[in-house]
Amino acid sequence: MSESAVTPGLAAGRRRWWLPFVWLGLLLLACLGMAELEAVFRWLEPDSREVIYRRSEFPTLLGRHLLVVGVASLLAIVAGVGAAVLVTRPFGRDFLPLVAQFASMGQTLPPVAVLALAVPVLGFGTLPIIVALLLYGLLPIVRNSLAGLQGIDPAIHEAARGMGMSRGQVLRQVELPLAAPIILAGVRTSVTINIATAALGATVGASNLGDPIISGIVNGNTAYIVQGALLIGLLALTVDSAFERLLGWR
Known part of the structure; x- marks a missing residue:
């Protein structure tokens, strides 16, 4: 293939990345400039003394949200892909139904139920929501892997x-590269779901973008709820569109 034929394709691939950056820009603008929208939120809650959530800075809540989702997703990827590799080897095929059932069970249990069971053991804070997100995010990764x-x-x-390749070389150099697009599609689903689900962490003391939503529900303040939901929605769109472009780039 000539260089002239390859170059337009690469240029078109790069141009497709504009959408994730647009969503990212909107997310950062909303985080840093939420106070500038006070008039809009005042229209939603004309009788409330405060209409902008100020107990924590929105960039701080965003960072905590990303940390929780990132750690849980990384653990889910390692566990999910690792389990899929093990049960597709000759010595592990007998465990394939068990792994599939365990992954399905993790998403069958509501995250709220997982949190309720985890808090007495792990205490309040970040760890229970990481466990809940890990279990909830396993199924798409295991299934696609x-x-x-x-x-x-x-x-x-x-x-x-x-x-002359060894079994390890076949796995690393042939199987995983060929399966990567399907695995990434499962990771995309898992991460996007967990971005929204992580908001439940605010109910057990894990401060993140769910804080304004929970505070809004407790205090009957719709403006707080909209602020949290807006930021979570923009974050989900940013990450999902980035995965979409990454899969398209391949």
């Missing part, structure tokens, strides 16, 4: 082994 690894043509395995 299994689909990606099991969907590889056996002839590709035979060709790789025929070239």
Whole structure:
């Protein structure tokens, strides 16, 4: 393929990245300039003394939200992909139904129920919501990892082994790269879901973007609820569009 044919494709791929940056810009503007929208929120809550959530800075809440989701997602990726790799090896195939059922059970249990069970053991704070998000985010990763690894043509395995590759080399250099788009699609679903679910952490003392929502519900302040929901929505759109472009780039 000529260089002239490749260059337009690369340029078009780069141009597709404008949307995640637009969402990111809107998210940062909303975090830093929420107070400038006081007139809008005053219209929503004309009788409230305060219409802008001020107990914590919005950039701080955003950072805490990202930290919780990031840690839980990283653990879910390691556990989910690792479990899928193990049960697709000859020595682990007997455990495939058990892994699939465990992952399904994690998403069947409501995060609120997981939090209620985790708090007496782990206490209040960040750890219970990380556990809840980890369990809740496993299913899409495990399911897609299994689909990606099991969907590889056996002839590709035979060709790789025929070239003298060890089982570890086949996994690292052939299977995981081929399954990566499907695995990333599962990670995208898991992370996007957990961005919204992480707001429940505010109910157990894990400060994040759920704080304004919970405070708004407790105090009957719709403006607080809208502020938290707006930031969580913009964050979800930023991350989801970034994953979409990453999958398209591949």
